[in-house]
Amino acid sequence: MATDFKSIPIIDVGPFVAKCDDPNMAQDPIVCEVVKQLDQACREAGFFYVKGHGIPDPLIKEVKNVSHRFFHLPYEEKLNIKMTPAAGYRGYQRIGENITKGIPDMHEAIDCYREMKPGVYGELGNPMEGNNQWPLDPPNFKTLMEEYVALCTDLSRKILRGIALALCSSADAFEGEIAGDAFWVLRIIGYPGASNEKSEELAQNDIGCGAHTDYGLLTLVNQDDDITALQVRNLSGEWISAPPIPGTFVCNIGDMLKIWSNGLYDSTLHRVINNSPKYRVCVAYFHEPNFDAAVEPSDICVKRTGGIRKSGKAVYGEHLVGKVQKNFV
Numbered sequence: 043m044a045t046d047f048k049s050i051p052i053i054d055v056g057p058f059v060a061k062c063d064d065p066n067m068a069q070d071p072i073v074c075e076v077v078k079q080l081d082q083a084c085r086e087a088g089f090f091y092v093k094g095h096g097i098p099d100p101l102i103k104e105v106k107n108v109s110h111r112f113f114h115l116p117y118e119e120k121l122n123i124k125m126t127p128a129a130g131y132r133g134y135q136r137i138g139e140n141i142t143k144g145i146p147d148m149h150e151a152i153d154c155y156r157e158m159k160p161g162v163y164g165e166l167g168n169p170m171e172g173n174n175q176w177p178l179d180p181p182n183f184k185t186l187m188e189e190y191v192a193l194c195t196d197l198s199r200k201i202l203r204g205i206a207l208a209l210c211s212s213a214d215a216f217e218g219e220i221a222g223d224a225f226w227v228l229r230i231i232g233y234p235g236a237s238n239e240k241s242e243e244l245a246q247n248d249i250g251c252g253a254h255t256d257y258g259l260l261t262l263v264n265q266d267d268d269i270t271a272l273q274v275r276n277l278s279g280e281w282i283s284a285p286p287i288p289g290t291f292v293c294n295i296g297d298m299l300k301i302w303s304n305g306l307y308d309s310t311l312h313r314v315i316n317n318s319p320k321y322r323v324c325v326a327y328f329h330e331p332n333f334d335a336a337v338e339p340s341d342i343c344v345k346r347t348g349g350i351r352k353s354g355k356a357v358y359g360e361h362l363v364g365k366v367q368k369n370f371v
C-alpha cells in the first residue's frame with residue numbers, strides 16, 4: 043500500500059531504453075540511476091510519468107485524434123462493432139455498460155485484446171476468443187492502433203527490464219513464462235464532459251471510471267493534453283491528480299506485479315472524474331502476463347519482504363476472465 047505521496051514522480055527513461063538490451067547494462071551508472079528511480083516510484087506511489095520513451099509524438103496524438111472521431115459518431119454507427127461475450131468481449135461498449143464495484147461507469151470504450159488461435163488455451167481461453175473489432179472509419183484506424191500497440195509492448199518490456207533489475211537483479215525475469223508472450227489489452231476510452239445543465243455537485247458525482255486497480259503488470263496511459271481527470275489514491279485516502287504532462291505516459295503497476303513482488307510494489311487504486319465540459323479521450327495500453335502465466339510471489343521478493351508469501355498462485359487468464367465476466371451489464 044503506497045505512501046502519502048502528494049504528487050506523481052516523472053522519470054526520464056531515455057538513457058535507460060537506449061541501453062536496456064546491452065549485456066552489461068546492470069553495470070552502467072545511467073541504467074542504475076533510472077532503475078533506482080523506478081524502484082522508488084513503484085514503492086512510494088505505484089504510479090509514475092514516463093518521459094523520453096521514444097514513441098513518436100505525432101503517433102501518440104493521432105491515436106487520440108482518431109479516437110475522438112470515433113466517439114463523435116452517431117450511437118447506431120458505433121454499434122456496428124458492438125462488444126458481446128460471443129465476440130470475446132472485444133469491441134464497443136456504450137456509456138454505463140462497464141461496471142466498477144456494482145456502479146455503472148460514465149465512459150464508453152473500444153476494448154481490444156491480443157488475438158489468439160482458437161483452442162490454444164483450452165477452456166480457460168474460450169471466453170476471450172474472437173477477432174478485434176476495429177472501426178472502418180478512418181480507414182487507417184486498425185493499422186494505426188496496431189502500430190501503437192507494438193511500440194507500447196516494446197516500451198513496456200523495457201520498463202519491466204528496469205523493474206526486474208530493481209526487484210531481483212535479473213533483467214529478463216519477466217521475459218519467459220511470465221510475460222514473454224504478453225496478453226496485452228488496449229482500451230480506447232471516451233468520457234463525456236460534465237454537462238452545464240447539471241449542478242456542479244451532481245457533475246462532481248459523475249464517475250468516469252470508479253476506483254479500481256489494473257489487472258496485469260504495467261499500464262501506459264495516453265490521455266488528452268488539456269483535461270485533468272485521473273486521480274490516484276495515497277495511503278491516507280487522499281485523491282492525488284495525475285494531470286496530463288505532454289510527451290509523457292502515466293505508467294502504473296497492476297495486480298500481477300503486486301503478487302510477483304510479494305507486495306513490495308502495490309497496484310494503487312485510481313479513478314477517473316471528468317469535470318471538464320469537454321469530452322476526454324484516454325487510450326490505455328495494459329501490458330499483461332502471458333494468458334496462461336501462473337504468477338506467484340518470486341522467491342527473492344518473498345525473502346526481501348520477511349519470508350512470508352502474501353498470496354498464492356494466480357493464473358492471469360483466470361483473473362482476467364473473472365473480471366471481464368463481472369464488468370459488463
Ligand SMILES: N=C(N)NCCCC[C@H](N)C(=O)O
Pocket residue numbers: 140141142143227229251254255256257258328365369
Ligand atoms: N483492464 C483494465 N485494467 N481495465 C480497467 C477498467 C477498470 C474498471 C472495471 N470496470 C473494473 O472494475 O475492473
Ligand SMILES: O=C(O)CCC(=O)C(=O)O
Pocket residue numbers: 229231251256263265271272312313314324326
Ligand atoms: O482514463 C484514464 O486516465 C485512466 C483509465 C484507467 O484507469 C483504466 O482504464 O484502467
Ligand SMILES: [Fe+2]
Pocket residue numbers: 254255256261312
Ligand atoms: Fe486503471
